[in-house]
Amino acid sequence: MGDRSVYSGRVLVAGATGRTGQWVVKRLLHYGVAVRVFSREGDKAVRLFGESVEIVVGKIQESEDVARAVKGCDAVISALGSSSYSGDSSPASVDRDGVKRLVDEAAKAGVKHFGLVSSLGVTRWYHPLNLFAGVLLKKWEAEEHLRKVFSLPGCSWTIVRPGGLKDGEPLRHKLHVDTGDRLWSGWINRSDVAELLVLSLWVEHAKNKTVEVVNGIEQEQSGLAQYFDQLPD
Numbered sequence: 001m002g003d004r005s006v007y008s009g010r011v012l013v014a015g016a017t018g019r020t021g022q023w024v025v026k027r028l029l030h031y032g033v034a035v036r037v038f039s040r041e042g043d044k045a046v047r048l049f050g051e052s053v054e055i056v057v058g059k060i061q062e063s064e065d066v067a068r069a070v071k072g073c074d075a076v077i078s079a080l081g082s083s084s085y086s087g088d089s090s091p092a093s094v095d096r097d098g099v100k101r102l103v104d105e106a107a108k109a110g111v112k113h114f115g116l117v118s119s120l121g122v123t124r125w126y127h128p129l130n131l132f133a134g135v136l137l138k139k140w141e142a143e144e145h146l147r148k149v150f151s152l153p154g155c156s157w158t159i160v161r162p163g164g165l166k167d168g169e170p171l172r173h174k175l176h177v178d179t180g181d182r183l184w185s186g187w188i189n190r191s192d193v194a195e196l197l198v199l200s201l202w203v204e205h206a207k208n209k210t211v212e213v214v215n216g217i218e219q220e221q222s223g224l225a226q227y228f229d230q231l232p233d
């Protein structure tokens with residue numbers, strides 16, 4: 001548990017047992033935020049998080065499981081990501097339909113804020129990554145759905161589109177943050193992507209923003225909230 005409690009709500013993390021998701025959980029706990037994780041593998045979640053979080057086991061393909069997961073949560077952060085061309089772990093099933101289902105059930109349950117890990121390049125149908133079962137196009141559809149549903153009064157959303165993901169500690173690089181899907185390349189630590197989405201829970205300038213992000217130079221950062229301030233409203 002961290003030394004500060006800056007957000008009093010409970011946050012559901014989807015894709016929590018993945019590499020970015022684990023960082024989302026760590027950074028939420030750092031700030032003393034109550035965490036519930038939604039995982040298809042209860043044992044893996046227990047192994048990773050022990051008793052520090054609440055665990056709901058279920059499938060992202062099942063609306064009833066998703067509804068159970070979001071019930072009573074104030075915010076959702078999704079770090080879900082596909083891993084196979086077809087079937088339950090395909091871009092269509094996870095990056096598009098899974099995220100859309102999560103958005104819909106979250107809105108029905110009265111969740112107020114939704115943060116999503118997406119990707120650079122989602123607006124470009126001709127991007128080579130689309131050779132992987134149209135993954136960027138599927139993420140774009142999910143983004144559009146989130147922007148529409150969570151733009152209702154009293155709700156907010158934040159979409160972070162990272163460059164290539166790397167492992168490593170947060171707050172070790174300056175960041176280059178942009179909007180409009182104009183960046184073509186760059187790397188970013190998963191931990192910094194997680195930090196930005198966690199900050200989006202309480203940083204007003206992060207609300208209703210879609211941002212692309214890659215590393216700048218290596219330089220210790222005291223925080224990342226200021227990167228949202230540089231964006232146009």
Ligand SMILES: NC(=O)c1ccc[n+]([C@@H]2O[C@H](COP(=O)([O-])OP(=O)(O)OC[C@H]3O[C@@H](n4cnc5c(N)ncnc54)[C@H](OP(=O)(O)O)[C@@H]3O)[C@@H](O)[C@H]2O)c1
Pocket residue numbers: 014015016017018019020021039040041059060061079080081082083088089090094117118119120162163164165166190
């Ligand atoms: N790799 C890159 O360079 C890159 C660049 C830009 C954007 N992104 C995107 O960033 C996000 C996070 O990436 P990452 O590397 O942290 O991903 P990751 O380690 O592969 O984690 C993905 C998460 O999605 C979950 N998941 C996959 N299929 C699922 C299914 N059928 N049902 C439920 N959960 C499922 C995984 O669950 P389990 O833990 O149970 O497997 C895991 O928790 C992804 O959306 C990825 O596409 C990646």
